[in-house]
Amino acid sequence: MGVGVRPSGRRGRLGRVDLQNARVLVTGATGGLGRPTVARLAAAGARLALTARDEARLAELAGSLGNEPPLVVPADLTLPDQPQAVVDAAVEHLGALDVVVHLAGASGFASVGTEDDDALDELLLIDYLAPVRLLRAALPALRETKGTALVVTAVLAEGPVAGMAAYGAAKAALSSYVGAAAKELRRSGVRVVDARPPHTETGLADRPLTGTAPKLPHGKHPDDVAARLVQALVDDEREVPSTAF
Ligand SMILES: NC(=O)c1ccc[n+]([C@@H]2O[C@H](COP(=O)([O-])OP(=O)(O)OC[C@H]3O[C@@H](n4cnc5c(N)ncnc54)[C@H](OP(=O)(O)O)[C@@H]3O)[C@@H](O)[C@H]2O)c1
Structure with missing residues (x-):
């Protein structure tokens, strides 16, 4: 950050967080929720590092943003060393980290007793272990800035749903971890937010790692959900339950 630029991503008067020049890492940046979230963060003046697996889609997203070009870091977050590598690249490029928004994830809909081992492993890797490793990797940088990790879990974490046992269990495990982290880190000034959007x-439900999605009621508009996530960042919220969307 250049001399004279006000520190950002910090709590200001009235407890609001200023995203102008905030240094923000977004995972799952190219997804249906990632894209509108990234657009809103860019519009608010954030400096961005964006990650997902598909390099071409990341480059296309980066090119669509009018601001300072974001750093793009193609990575498969299910590989054990990749969360740390992504955080290291973001910190090196941005100089520090004020905010991490974790949106990478996948769904799965195999019936109980029919899940194959690969699907069970993949769901736990992307929906539980990857964000836990990401938070662990980002924590030293977030402690430095008294920053924020906003982790998107899902409404599924609030109660079990038939047909989504393994997917829901991974999200519930993540939500539990994030909730404990929020309590544990509060004194250090690091804010950890569990956001649990409804469908x-x-x-997302049309590209599951396993099975076929049951017929779902019409879901929320991605722009509205993204706006709510960014609002939670700015308003210094501590939790965004499904009813808040
Ligand atoms: N849509 C919903 O109804 C809903 C509701 C509640 C919660 N959520 C949660 O919100 C998050 C975003 O959902 P979405 O609807 O935006 O899904 P999406 O459109 O499928 O986007 C998923 C994003 O994650 C990335 N990703 C997937 N696997 C990855 C991996 N192994 N390593 C790194 N990046 C990976 C994808 O990019 P690549 O494929 O290029 O890697 C993409 O950018 C997910 O965690 C989801 O569970 C969604």
Whole structure:
């Protein structure tokens, strides 16, 4: 950050967080929720590092933003060393980290007793272990800035749903971890937020790691959910339950 630029991503008067020049890492940046979230963060003046697996889609997203070009870091977060590598690249490029928004994830809909081992492993890796490793990797940088990690879990974490046992269990495990982290880190000034959106029309349910999605009611609009996530960042909220969307 250049001399004279006010520190950002910090709590200001009235407890609001200023995103102008905030240094923000977004995972799942190219997804149905990622894209509108990234657009809003860019519009608010954040400096961005964006990650997902598909390099071409990341480059296309980066090119669509009018601001300072973001750093793009193609990575598969299910590989054990990749969360740390992504955080290291973001910190090196941005100089520090004020905010991490974790949106990478995948769905799965195999019936109980029919899940194959690969699908069970993949769901736990992407929906539980990857964000836990990401938070662990980002923590030293977030402690430095008294920053924020906003982790998107899901409404599924609030109660079990038939047909989504393994997917829901991974999200519930993550939500539990994030809730404990929020309590544990509060004194250090690091804010950890569990955001649990309801079903949203991003197409996520149409590309499951296993099974077929049951017929779902029409979901939320991705722009509205993204706006709510960014509002939670700015308003210094501590939790965004499904009813808040
Ligand atoms: N849509 C909903 O109804 C809903 C509701 C509640 C919670 N959520 C949660 O919100 C998050 C975002 O959902 P979405 O609807 O935006 O899904 P999406 O459109 O499918 O986007 C998923 C994003 O995650 C990335 N990703 C997937 N696997 C990855 C991996 N192994 N390593 C790194 N990046 C990976 C994808 O990019 P690549 O494929 O290029 O890697 C993409 O950018 C997910 O965690 C989801 O569970 C969604």
